[in-house]
Amino acid sequence: MSKRIDVKDLNVYYSKFLAVADVNINIEAKSVTAFIGPSGCGKSTFLRTLNRMHEVIPGARVEGEVLLDGDNLYGPGVDPVTVRSQIGMVFQRPNPFPTMSIRDNVLAGVKLNNQRISKGEADALVERSLQGANLWNEVKDRLGKPGSGLSGGQQQRLCIARAIAVEPQVILMDEPCSALDPISTLAIEDLINELKDQYTVVIVTHNMQQAARVSDKTAFFNIAGTGKPGRLIEYGDTHTMFSNPTEKATEDYVSGRFG
Amino acid sequence: MTSTLTPVKKRSALTKGQLPKWAPYLVLGIAVVLGAAVLALIGFNALGWGIVSAVFFAIGLVGWSAAVEGSRRAKDKLASCLVVGSFLIALLPLFSVIWTVLVNGLPGLTDPGFLSTSMNGVTGAYDNKSVEEGAPVVGGIFHALIGTLLITVMATVISVPVGLLASVYLVEYGNDRPLARAITFFVDVMTGIPSIVAGLFAAAFFFAVVGPGTKTGAVAAVALSVLMIPVVVRSSEEMLKIVPNELREAAYALGVRKWRTILKVVIPTAISGIASGVTLAIARVIGETAPILVTAGFATSINYNVFGGWMASLPTFIYTQILNPTSPSNPDPSSQRAWGAALVLIILVMLLNLGARLVARMFAPKTGR
Numbered sequence: 001m002s003k004r005i006d007v008k009d010l011n012v013y014y015s016k017f018l019a020v021a022d023v024n025i026n027i028e029a030k031s032v033t034a035f036i037g038p039s040g041c042g043k044s045t046f047l048r049t050l051n052r053m054h055e056v057i058p059g060a061r062v063e064g065e066v067l068l069d070g071d072n073l074y075g076p077g078v079d080p081v082t083v084r085s086q087i088g089m090v091f092q093r094p095n096p097f098p099t100m101s102i103r104d105n106v107l108a109g110v111k112l113n114n115q116r117i118s119k120g121e122a123d124a125l126v127e128r129s130l131q132g133a134n135l136w137n138e139v140k141d142r143l144g145k146p147g148s149g150l151s152g153g154q155q156q157r158l159c160i161a162r163a164i165a166v167e168p169q170v171i172l173m174d175e176p177c178s179a180l181d182p183i184s185t186l187a188i189e190d191l192i193n194e195l196k197d198q199y200t201v202v203i204v205t206h207n208m209q210q211a212a213r214v215s216d217k218t219a220f221f222n223i224a225g226t227g228k229p230g231r232l233i234e235y236g237d238t239h240t241m242f243s244n245p246t247e248k249a250t251e252d253y254v255s256g257r258f259g
Numbered sequence: 260m261t262s263t264l265t266p267v268k269k270r271s272a273l274t275k276g277q278l279p280k281w282a283p284y285l286v287l288g289i290a291v292v293l294g295a296a297v298l299a300l301i302g303f304n305a306l307g308w309g310i311v312s313a314v315f316f317a318i319g320l321v322g323w324s325a326a327v328e329g330s331r332r333a334k335d336k337l338a339s340c341l342v343v344g345s346f347l348i349a350l351l352p353l354f355s356v357i358w359t360v361l362v363n364g365l366p367g368l369t370d371p372g373f374l375s376t377s378m379n380g381v382t383g384a385y386d387n388k389s390v391e392e393g394a395p396v397v398g399g400i401f402h403a404l405i406g407t408l409l410i411t412v413m414a415t416v417i418s419v420p421v422g423l424l425a426s427v428y429l430v431e432y433g434n435d436r437p438l439a440r441a442i443t444f445f446v447d448v449m450t451g452i453p454s455i456v457a458g459l460f461a462a463a464f465f466f467a468v469v470g471p472g473t474k475t476g477a478v479a480a481v482a483l484s485v486l487m488i489p490v491v492v493r494s495s496e497e498m499l500k501i502v503p504n505e506l507r508e509a510a511y512a513l514g515v516r517k518w519r520t521i522l523k524v525v526i527p528t529a530i531s532g533i534a535s536g537v538t539l540a541i542a543r544v545i546g547e548t549a550p551i552l553v554t555a556g557f558a559t560s561i562n563y564n565v566f567g568g569w570m571a572s573l574p575t576f577i578y579t580q581i582l583n584p585t586s587p588s589n590p591d592p593s594s595q596r597a598w599g600a601a602l603v604l605i606i607l608v609m610l611l612n613l614g615a616r617l618v619a620r621m622f623a624p625k626t627g628r
Contacts, residue, residue, distance in 0.1 A: 053508060053512060056507075056511060081514050081515070084513070085514025088512060089512035091508065095503070095509045096509075098506075099528055108510070109514065112510060113514065113516075114519070159509070163512070163513070166514060
């Protein structure tokens with residue numbers, strides 16, 4: 001259960017401001033794709049267009065096509081809610097629901113949508129999702145406790161468990177480790193490696209070593225200057241991108257000459 | 260016998276040039292005595308004694324500090340005196356009010372039957388008898404208590420849904436549209452309207468719709484709602500605004516619809532603040548007099564029906580008992596009842612404030628490991 005994403009001529013706007021221009025990219029199913037680039041180059045903005053979270057911001061809009069196994073996310077009559085239930089998202093800062101227990105946080109996608117689920121099924125889903133997020137052993141004895149009592153790394157894995165509990169096709173991660181310590185980062189990176197057996201994973205990261213460690217393919221975004229739109233400069237196998245990039249800008253960035 | 264390596268000193272070199280710890284107490288003692296002496300010359304009274312002593316204390320402490328510790332410390336002491344003095348001045352009326360109401364209200368409150376009887380059939384003759392022959396004061400506030408509770412509950416039932424939904428619109432759907440801006444503006448204006456105007460509005464509205472002279476508990480509840488809605492909107496809006504956007508996005512990213520996100524994530528996260536805001540709004544309107552006066556009239560008997568007949572309430576009860584004593588020749592029993600009712604009203608408001616804290620704590624997002 002994973003689908004590929006193909007983006008065609010995508011322009012992303014905040015009201016009249018063109019934030020990201022002319023993106024064409026093909027993201028393979030069951031792979032990890034990393035977006036790297038300097039701050040403000042639009043990689044997070046672009047990531048949010050892949051599950052229609054971009055339009056949550058007032059005035060934000062998109063031109064172009066994003067195809068999920070051939071179906072245009074921005075086609076007429078497409079309900080963003082359907083899109084988001086197929087393409088999950090993990091955010092930069094861990095954001096478990098403060099009013100819910102660990103168990104309820106995992107079940108949030110089901111319960112908030114008022115889907116009926118028997119207790120046995122719910123228990124199985126909670127265990128499966130927490131196992132999937134490598135968190136089960138740490139929290140199995142305190143599922144009824146609030147999720148906000150966990151450490152930052154555990155909270156982030158709880159958010160991943162919450163995302164995979166709705167069984168999406170694709171998981172988007174927006175700098176999931178930037179608020180975490182190295183040990184928790186390692187746990188998440190291990191997890192990403194396991195997730196790609198089942199899901200298409202797209203991850204935005206500021207950390208080039210992380211991109212090199214976890215991803216199969218890497219996309220480099222850059223911006224010509226303030227007020228100019230961000231663009232996809234180069235996209236290819238992670239190994240090639242870091243050892244022998246075609247573009248001069250990519251080479252400068254991955255070798256640490258700027259950014 | 261002392262070792263030469265660890266010389267015993269009376270005071271640390273680091274605390275040199277400081278006033279001793281007992282200095283303020285010494286100055287306070289001298290100031291109080293001096294204050295009493297000065298007041299004795301011009302005629303003693305407690306308030307003057309306090310003020311003169313406070314002035315002496317401030318002058319003494321700051322002067323001494325300036326002499327020993329230097330100007331920076333002295334300025335610090337002066338600021339401390341001003342801050343503490345302002346605090347005491349702010350507390351003075353509060354304690355004075357509570358004390359006065361307690362002293363005057365307790366005899367009324369402890370009167371047998373005060374909470375369980377109404378003023379129905381209580382005439383001036385009874386009051387005259389109680390003053391002249393020492394018979395117990397009859398009559399009570401049961402009808403007013405019932406009226407206050409019914410009117411306030413009804414006003415709450417009207418205001419909370421309207422106010423909460425309006426604030427949900429403003430925060431979640433308004434997006435600074437012209438309509439949202441207009442609502443915010445009018446809510447601000449409504450917060451400032453005098454309560455009598457709200458009462459006149461409700462009265463005029465019901466006169467026009469139901470018929471002239473319509474005075475019932477429901478009309479009073481509508482008048483109180485007019486006062487309460489802006490408070491509820493404002494406080495709920497603030498509470499909804501501080502719910503982190505990340506929680507909304509987390510819910511959207513799980514494929515949850517906006518209205519469900521609001522209902523199941525945003526409002527539960529903010530509920531403790533909303534609930535305490537509502538309780539404080541109730542506390543604010545429960546003591547309103549003017550709007551009830553023109554909308555529910557005065558009643559002396561028990562009326563459980565908010566839709567029919569005049570209804571008493573605690574504030575209007577106090578007002579009428581003081582202004583038109585039951586026995587014009589012997590107003591003392593009436594004023595005793597009024598003070599008793601005032602005490603009950605203060606207790607109600609205090610309970611509501613305590614309730615607000617309790618509610619806030621009960622609903623607060625749980626933390627813990």
